[in-house]
Amino acid sequence: MTVMSVITLCGGIGLFLYGMKLLSSSLERIAGAGLEKTLEKLTSNRLKGVALGAVVTAAIQSSAATAIMAVGFVNAGIMKLVQAVPVILGANIGTTVTGQILRLGDISNDNIFLMLLKPASFAPLCIAVGATILLMSKKKRTKDIASILIGFGILFVGMTTMESTLAPLKDSESFQRIFFLFKNPLLGVAVGALITAILQSSSASVGVLQAISSTGTVTFSMAAPIIMGQNIGKCVTVLIASIGTSKKAKRAVYIDLIVNMLGAAFFLVVVYGYQALVGFPFWDNVVNRGNIADFHSLFNIVTCILVFPFTNQLIKFSRRLVKDGEASKIEEGLAALNDIFLNTPSVALEQCKKAILSMGETVQENFEIAVGLFEKYDEKKVQKLEENEKFLDRTESVMVEYLLKITAKDISIPDSRLATEIMHSVSDFEKIGDYCGHLAEEAERHSEQNVTFSADGQREFTYAAEAVRAIIGMTVQAYAEENAVIAARVEPLEETVDLMEETLKNKHIERLQSGTCSTKSGISFVEVLNAMDRIASHCANIALHLTQRLSSDSFDAHAHLRNSHDGVPDEYKALCHYYESQYLEPIK
Missing domain, CATH: 1.20.58.220 (Phosphate transport system protein phou homolog 2; domain 2)
Known part of the structure; x- marks a missing residue:
């Protein structure tokens, strides 16, 4: 490859990743806080949880985003761990939709109607229509729809660019030798995991592999272990997002990692065991985008089916990995305000509302304590009031900082209005807490001076x-x-x-x-x-x-x-x- 070819390839990868990010973030904005409410309501049944995880991931085109939301809800106490695990399993299935969409590049040119479904045909049209809507519309929701079209188009332009740049490599002996190394299953799994960890998206990693398959040098024996590793590598994004979360949230992350590692181990044993004993007729056959998408789907569906009955055992094992510890009222109250939600501002704002409700319940408690102190002064109750006051002060400080992070993002008008209202309300609730403290001080004066x-x-x-x-x-x-x-x-x-x-x-x-x-x-x-x-x-x-x-x-x-x-x-x-x-x- 020439220097220009490398630059073009990097540009293609960049367009592909940016298109996927734009598509995912726009879909998340349109879905808004409805995602959170849906996840909260429909996860009581485990099968519903799996289906919901798959549907939400297919809708927002990001299994990491769905898994991060589930982990965040566990962290905030909205969702139990037993509810989050099926959602994470479903997210692994939903992420395969991207690969199935990308297989459209394999459509034949024989039929004019089918040819219109090829990325090379409709990608420029999506960008043109999306850009026109974006420039002409003033409504936020319409602009988000336009961004979806543009993101979809850019994704496929990036895919086409990668394919055209990689096409000459089909005759390169060096390239073929490198890919031949991936017949070693452990090396293939490691490379798949590493690339996905770097790209922070299993969908993107699978897409890159699909683009490489257009060279005609990738066989099933090379692609299979890479795909297994890609599912492990995508857990890195969720692991990073879980830093600073509660112990229960960390358990959900470890379960996601364990599930994908168990899936990879199972497939390695079954696939390579069968190949050694009987042999697959297509083992050394060249794979295309559709074959890669199908194996990716098969891996995640089978893994989900195998692991689903053992959800409780996985939870018990995760408790051994991450043991319980005592959390203060402040830690519990601020669990909702975790950076894990910032990529979905509408959900982050919903968490702010929950934190404010905790403040409201706390000032109610402090007022009752303060009024009761005039009748009978009790040092233990004063300590409780002071602990609550620390919680109110800390929540206000963290909330303001959290809201500034949210408003720094591209948020909708309703979300902007909500952020403004929350900013005012958190200050008012904190001041109510201060005046409850003043009442307690007067009660103390009554007790000390016999007033x-x-x-x-x-x-x-x-x-x-x-x-x-x-x-x-x-x-x-x-x-x-x-x-x-x-x-x-x-x-x-x-x-x-x-x-x-x-x-x-x-x-x-x-x-x-x-x-x-x-x-x-x-x-x-x-x-x-x-x-x-x-x-x-x-x-x-x-x-x-x-x-x-x-x-x-x-x-x-x-x-x-x-x-x-x-x-x-x-x-x-x-x-x-x-x-x-x-x-x-x-x-x-």
Whole structure:
């Protein structure tokens, strides 16, 4: 080969890999978070899990992406290990679809209609149509569809370029001698694994082998061990992605590796054993793209069938490899925010929402602890509150950094809107946690300085706490259910809490003037009211941003607040009256 031939070959490989990446990433964006919801819902049955893994992989053209998602869900606690294993097995089957598509290059030129299915014919058309749509369309989804067409076309242009560059090698004795070495099964497996590990894709590695087969020098005995090794090599991508994940997630990765190693071992014994005893008539026959695609499919389907009944045994073995250990609340809570999801931004954002819900549940717990401390101060409960506060602080810090990584990618408009809302909400939940801490500090002061509220003050404190408890619960529920109706009820309750703060401060001043309340308890009472009012305000912020995301692009937050406070909507006025009757009227 000349220097220019090598450069052209490298260019062809580059086009092929870029086309596959563009195709896969565009398909993932279109599928979006629906992939996650589908995986979560349909993996209770193992057979469904295998089918789902195959379908998702065929749809997004990446077994590594599917396996990484499954590992990520195990890491986040969304999916159990026993659910993830069938998905990974199915992903191994789904990845063979790419090779079956690439075999279209073997179609005969005899028939004009069949000839149109050849990559050389439709690849330029795909690129032309995709580029036209991409340049003319302004809609994100339409552009993603255009990117799929362009990626598909570039993939086949790269394939054709590789084939045309490699064609002269069919007469090269050196090239034939090199490939003859791959008749050694162990060497073939090692080379297949190495190339796939470098390319980070078994589909790409199989595609390159299919391109080389166009030279007419690759026989079945050479291709078979390479294909076996390719399935082992693709596990490297998932292994790299699993760095920093939980022990359960690492088990899923090791199971994927073990499955492919067992499959390779089984095929080596059966294929080479049969060849030694009986002999395959096609052993030294030259293979084409279709033959390679078929053996790749056969390997993964048979491996899945053989391993599927022993899923539980694989899980037990993985537990021996990776033993259990204790994880802190912070580690468990942040497991969802793993870089493993970043290649699928919509899924990564769904994980952020789950982490925020953990924050919401934590602030609910901290508020209950803080309020309870005024009745009975307990150091153990204070320690729990402080542990929760560390979790909230750490989650906010990690979440902001994680969101910056997500928004640095090419994400859709809905995902961009979601990222903005999450950025605001995580800050508000963290501040609610801070004010729960302020309440706990006031309770500590009561305990140390023997401060108590007056009878009226205690009664007012109870009603104020009930109102704030309700608004926190309502906010968390609205966020969990993504319910705009529930979110709309938060602002009227926040306004009621504002009125309560103003009313109770005035009543408190009267008690101070009359001498029925001490100065120490008076200062503490005002601090408590301020903290509760700020908690309610941050709940209203969260509800507002949630409503903004769930509404249309034309949503105007300032107009929403203006209309709310002007009392225009009758429903808003009715809710305000209801909350006032519940929490304010009894203590006026």
